[in-house]
Amino acid sequence: MNKIETLAFSDGLLSRKPPTGIDVDTTLAHFAIITCLVNPDAVRQQIHPRFHLDLIKVDGREWALLSVVPFVDQDFRFSKISWPKWRFGQTNYRIYVTDSETGAHVAWFIGTSLDSWTVSVPRHLWKLPWHRANIQFDCEFDTSAKRYTTYRMQTTNSWADAHVELTDTGNPPTELKGFDNLESGLVLLTHPRMGYYFRRDGKLGSYAIWHDRLQTTVGNVLTARFDLLDRLGIVERGKIFNVHSVLIQNRTEFTIYLPPRIVESPAL
Template sequence: MNQTIPLAFTGDLLCRQPPRGIDVDTTLAHFAIITCLVDPELVRPQIHPRFHLDLIEHEGREWALLSVVPFVDQDFRFVNVPWLKWRFGQTNYRVYVTDSETGEHVAWFIGTSLDSWTVSIPHYLWKLPWHRARIRFDCSFDADAQCYSTYRMQTSNSWADAEVELTDTGQPPTELTGFDDLETGLVILTHPRKGFYYRRDGRIGSYAIWHDRLQTTVGHVKTARFKLLERLGMVKAGEAPPIHSVLIQNQTEFTIYLPPRIVDRGRK
């Protein structure tokens, strides 16, 4: 990997800044991180030069890591008006990168699909690359076995149609391919607290989140079709991407610190 210092879930990394104002608290359900192996040369054009790809070695070559992250916002609510709540499906597309200015491991968001009229707020007001979609989950969680017996997600009528079917082992991960140790891999893949992206006006935007350390189980892909990756030339049409890992959590709490901010002039 293009970093040699082991990473750990330190107190600073897990510390929660109390939300206020228009910050958001939300409970996420059916949270999955489906990480794909992608040719670095194909993903670099999507990312501002300020950010360096986090790369791993696998089967004699270097790969970038791009995760498709579907989930259901169960009770999306602004902390200053907690009685107003929204429920909707969402899917994020993120690449793991290092910020050359700070040295932080962060996520670069290519975009988000969101199944709610409320997508118009971040789309138009803050110019986030968020897009309206129809997202349907068909999930059954076995509380006794602490794993999913069924996990299906389909996104349609979107800039990024997708179809996913996963199996769930119910077991925590013991290793992650390409990482020197498990905790480093989990920090990279499950705990980027800052996200950067190209705004719809071409400038760079950023927002921050908080969640506790995830307690994921290992999943496997039965079906994974992502039209966005096909359109960007990262996967051949009709083919599934090579999968690095699947991590699943039934439920977790997130805080989103708003509003997002503009951090750079953008594309160069």
């Protein structure tokens, strides 16, 4: 267990290491962080014992936090080369944890759905838990109101079929329940720069990203179905998952530092 201390957007957290080699830049569109409160016992078995679940208290009980993060990579490209570029939909499933060896708050990735043949590179070369899928976005963004009038995403033919429809208030968040202050919640939910996961060969892997501080608006879930959460027993089949928050951003820039690495600590 790990109760969350006060967190802040420090210069170190926001600083960008210059990309080199095969590092990648990409513009993400329709970026949403749909976070639910989950029973810690239901997700603890998904993570490596090196990591502790980040827990918050809501309605008198402790919860772990899991986010479904859909978006469209608009122009996935090598940082040092402007061409070629790829465009594809993607959805990440991540749990918020603390690394017991470094004390850093990081994301634990259960896996990723990706709508592109290029998924074969991270899947087979680097053994990432990435899976081919058909992902469709139906989104309309009102630039004058700075909010989505339509936001729908559907994933089919995947290890993690999903359907979600969101509304967008157009207003920035003013609080996040369970956190002592808004900034602590935003740092934890929107700004994990390191990700860890079980590789497809069972080893512990990690990779690093960078992005600027997000300028999100508050959304709400109209409908949602995430088959993976049902299958893993994280959400009881047939029940609505317990929404903590929905944060949406129309566009943002990411840098992904590659290749991912194998962590020496063994997976158990």
